[in-house]
Amino acid sequence: MARAVSTQRKIAYTAAAWAVGLTIFFPVFWTILTSFKTEADAVASPPVFLAADWTLQNYADVWSRSDYPRFFWNSVVISIGSTILGLAIAIPAAWSMAFVPGKRTKDLLMWMLSTKMMPAVGVLIPMYLIFLWTGLFDTRTGLILALMLMNLPIIVWMLYTYFKEIPAEILEAARMDGASLRNEIIYVLTPMAIPGIASTMLLNIILAWNEAFWTITLTTVDAAPLSAFIASFSAPQGLFYAKLSAASTMAIAPILIMGWFSQKQLVRGLTFGAVK
């Protein structure tokens, strides 16, 4: 709702809005800044804002001295794996609910949403035991399954809202021209659905990457992703601030960048299509 205003007012609004924005962003900025400081500068008092000797040493240290690469790799495999598996199961479901809706479709969608209401702690014990019994505990396969199921309702909902915007007339036209169901999906539906599928994929990679309940409770060492690693990076003894900042920056950087690209789709995805 842009309206014409005087330049003076525009300057005032701009200054105020940027002040708020920079304040909100400051902790992220400070973390990134600290990651390039020496450990001594990182805890200097009064704090050093533009320290003299910038260094990349913290990144090298974190990457080489800890098991960091393994945690990072686990995060990649688990977030991408659970998203792809989720899409494979959700795409047919969302497709049929959008194009062949039955009397129960709305109820079914609301029921799927309601499964998200179930607090994870309510099923923590069985999941923990089932994972111990089946050998899925502390494996990437186990976490892929758990996170896929956790996000499945969101994936179905998000795809459904995108698919519903594809005009059904186009499909009917293709059908009248004699296209088989298979051709209809491959040549007509897929090209139109790809933007929606891509946004869904991006959002779910973000959600899976940042997940911090199942990753903490269902792993110990082998399959632990970054969220579990950072959570146990506690007991701050000695000089470790710069390294913690470097480890944190590497953990959030890929998602931050993906998030910036997908922020418009994020609104729609996380509000189940209610706000566009």
Place this chain on the structure above:
Amino acid sequence: MSTHSTRSAARLMVSPSVILLFIWMIVPLAMTAYFSFRFYRLLSPERTGWVGFNNYTWFLNSPDFWVAITNTLLLVGGVLIITVVLGVLIALLIDQPIWGQGPLRILVISPFFVMPPVAASIWENLFMHPQNGLLAAVSRGFGTDPILYLETYPMVSIIFIVSWEWLPFATLILLTALQSMSSEQLEAAEMDGASALARLRYLILPHLGRAITVVILIQTIFLLGIFGEIFTTTQGGPGNSSTTLPYMIYKQALIAKDIGRAAAGGIIAVILANIVAIFLMRGIGKHLDT
């Protein structure tokens, strides 16, 4: 019109999702219910048996329980109020004609993409740490003693951290809703002499109603399960002062290894979440068009 065969094909395509979600819901829930009536401790596996409602009685009478319930409600309520109120104000500000709205949106949304353990760890160490934190340096700058944020005010500190994570989400959704508003209506109101406050009260807030409902629903789902932030910072302490219901159940299950009692806690959490959900779904059901 869909033929009979497409309809059965459609059912076939929906069923994997439905079956998986059904199993994911029912099997663990049934097991939790079963365990909640059993004596089951991983550290004394030789002893088993039915104990009736003993696990529930223990859980409900535990001094931690009411603290956990209060803290859970404080956390959800506190974060909702902070994020919705500030979210509306910030969205209104960003929606004004300003320079650099695009980059600003990116700055504001960023905290939402920071994974909870990292967010908690940044605040705990780089900001709230009593010796080396930035806030301690600020206190020293004013010549006052640094505040032990997480030790003295654990719940307030956690509510603050979680609000920082969720404020961007609320702001972005409210901003998106604001931008879909027609400017003609606002201009007409302005020309008719409606004050800024009147425009907010009678035009903007009603328009945001649906978005606010959605923000409350989605955030409540996530906030009821807040875990990573507490695990990373206070571990529920000092004492039990920042223990929430999820954290209390986690402690019973994975630290005390008392499956029976933890399961009783799980069932209580499910019942409470359902009470909240019924109210929310009733509110949101009207707003979601399917």
